Amino acid sequence: MERDQEVQTAETAQSSDGGDLHDRVIEALRHVNDPELGINVVDLGLIYDVAIEGDTVHVEYTLTTMGCPIGPMIEEQIRQVIDPIEGIENVDAEMTMSPPWTPDKMSEEAKAALGMF
Numbered sequence: 613m614e615r616d617q618e619v620q621t622a623e624t625a626q627s628s629d630g631g632d633l634h635d636r637v638i639e640a641l642r643h644v645n646d647p648e649l650g651i652n653v654v655d656l657g658l659i660y661d662v663a664i665e666g667d668t669v670h671v672e673y674t675l676t677t678m679g680c681p682i683g684p685m686i687e688e689q690i691r692q693v694i695d696p697i698e699g700i701e702n703v704d705a706e707m708t709m710s711p712p713w714t715p716d717k718m719s720e721e722a723k724a725a726l727g728m729f
Contacts, residue, residue, distance in 0.1 A: 633664055633697070633700075634664060637662055637664070637669055637694055638659075640694050640697060641654050641659055641662075642654050642655070643689075644690055644693055646682070646686075648682070650725075651722050655721055656676070656718055656719075656722055657713065657717025657718045657722070658673050658686075659671065659673050667701035668703075669697075669703050670704045670705075671704070671706070672708055673686065673687075673690065673705065673707055674709060675707065675709070677713075678712075683707055687705045687707065
């Protein structure tokens with residue numbers, strides 16, 4: 613399943629106050645930047661899935677390469693930006709390398725920022 617399709621399937625999660633909790637989580641994740649590229653992890657296509665169950669958010673993410681040393685830093689930032697969101701008590705961030713990340717997972721904005729046309 614394509615990353616966009618996976619993220620869209622989780623977009624229906626609603627908080628108890630009727631606000632779209634999923635959208636708030638995605639917006640928060642846009643504040644996590646890859647330090648080498650200076651582009652957020654959402655636009656880079658590194659976020660594979662966001663699932664919300666009760667007061668727990670599960671974020672499945674990847675890295676651009678298997679040996680990328682920034683994994684722990686990205687995971688800590690994911691936790692830091694989601695933790696303050698009202699209605700979220702637990703953040704479960706899980707790194708996966710399957711499927712492997714490829715540049716086609718990036719948003720058009722990220723591709724443009726990197727000069728990929």
